[in-house]
Amino acid sequence: MADAGSSTGLLFAAGFAVQRVVEILDPLFDLLSGGDARKKRLMAGLFSSLCGCALSGLGNLRILTMMNVTPAPAEWADIVVTGLAIGGGTEGVNSLLKYASYKKDQQQQIAQPAVAAPRRPPPTLEKAKEATGARS
C-alpha cells in the first residue's frame, strides 16, 4: 500500500473523480429513473459506491488500515468501507480522514503521562556543568 501521505492524496483524488463522473452521468440517471428523484438518488449512490469499491480494490486504497484500526479488519470490509467513503465524494473522504486525525490526537493524549516527572538537578556541580544548554 502507498504511504499515508500519498494514500490521503489518492483517496481525495478518487473521491473527486467519482463525484465528477456522477455529475457527468446525471442526465443518464435522470433518464433511467424516469424523473423519480428517489430512484435517481439510489442509482447514483449505488453507482458511486461501486466505483469507490472498484477504485479501492484496484488502487490498493485501504482507509481502515490507514487508521490503524484494531483488530485489523478483513480486506473485503476495508474495501467496502473505503469504497463507500470514496463514493461519498470528497466530503465522505474528508469526514473519515477528520475522524482518523481526531482518533490519532486522542491516542497521543492518552500516551502522555498525566503528571510531569519531578524536576531534579544533577547530583554534582561537575555533572551540572556537562548538562547545561537548551533542549526541546
Add this chain to the structure above:
Amino acid sequence: MNGSAKVDPAGGVPQVEVRFGNCAGDFQCWMYDAAGANPSAYAAGTSSSKPFDLLKPADQVGRALYLEAYAGHGAATAVSISVTLVVKQDGKELAVMPQPHTLGPDRQATFSFVVEFTK
C-alpha cells in the same frame, strides 16, 4: 550554559533575574554546597517573577547554583526564543548569560545554567 560571577564581598546581597524573551514559562533553582554536591532547592518562579536574592556575599562565594527554565510559546510557526540569566549586585550586572533557541510550532524547551560565584 556555564558561567561565573565575581561577587564583591563587601557589597549587597546578589540577586538572580531570569528573563524570558518571546516566550513564557517557569524556572527552578538549586544551590550546591561548597564542595559542589548536595543540591538543595533554593528558588522557583515564573516568567513574570521579580529577581530573587541569593545568599549573603560571604556565604555565596565559593558556591554554585544550577537553574533550569522551562519555556514555551503558543505560536503556530517556529519562533526564536531566549532565556537569559542575569546575576546582579547593587544594581550592577555581574553576569549576563543569554541562551537563544529556535522552537517549532507550539513547543517547549528546557534551558539550564550553572553559575559559580567567586570573589
